[in-house]
Amino acid sequence: MRSLFFNKNAAHNWLVPWHQDMTICVNQKVELAGYSKWTLKNGAHHVEPPTDVLDKMLTLRIAMDAANHENAALKVLAGSHRHGKLKGTQLDIYMENATEADMHICTMLAGDVLLIKPLLLHASEKAMKADQRRVLHLEFSATVLPAPMHWAEAERISGPKN
Template identity: 40%
Template sequence: MKNLDTQGFAIIRGVFTETELEALRGEADRVARMENSACVRHLRQKSRKFDQLARSSRLQELLPRGVFPVRSILFDKTSSENWPVTWHQDLTIAVEEKVAVEGYGPWSRKDGSIHVQPPEGLLEQMVTIRIHLDETPRSNGALRVIPGSHLNGKIGSKEVLSHVGDSEVVCECEAGDVLLMSPLLLHASKRSEFPKRRRIIHFEYAAHGSLDKRLSWYEPSPANQTE
């Protein structure tokens, strides 16, 4: 997809119908209640429905060839859970265990799983899908992005703001729209000005064979457990 390659993101309108969205919202609410959290990591392990969705032909048709799901998150902003996100890139992946591998680091732990920054080349082959379950205008925490910033590779924390200028685009989406983006794309979001539900299903995909063979994905595809 040309926009994804050159701009680092692309919006595909009306991928899901209202009937489909109602079912997805119900499942998202069930998982959020079960986890008692507005940010649920490893969503595929907690919901068969979302695991099947991540691997579905519906989404695979939107993606580059040769990728499979490796991380999944539910974001559920509400009036009581209304957080801003500063400009950043998504630089970490989740793996089964820490192994000393050149090019991987630093290491961290989030919600009980091990995360690490992989080499830039791996991130360049990844793509994220964000499924909007609710209307997400500018006033309700829509994602802000810097087009083309993914072409700069990993950007040091002290250099991030120098890449943020007048080129900012606000990705306003309707319920049922899908946003594709590179994890290296600089992105942020503001607090909702008029807080409403803003549920986002976030799936990350990686290319087969991109992970060092001494490591294993924390969320492997059931159809291909070891890549």
């Protein structure tokens, strides 16, 4: 449904705080119950859908380069996706109660694939050793969105729906 490319390196070395991926990219803004927090990013409409849409999604992260603790490999909190959308104080409370055993650093070799759910809490630090760390991020979904809304990238590939 969407593809992103991340390239963390010496010139682009950013920190990503703990978060869940809660927006989807769609072809148009349509006022529908359960769809909120509309934004426009690089000319594309993004919206926070109902939880059941996010629950039916899967993200594949393909490592183009090795990822480890020195170059800011992705960190995840195991099982956090089972608690739904965590916002504001809910997220703060969850993070306060998370244990070291819950957190995993997803070290990867080039070519490895990591599968995650969008609501899995994840983060990454700034790289200590700013080697290039490229990731191809692919989002898949089993959901057909309510008309006239469609997945933006699917529409770009197959053409507009009638």
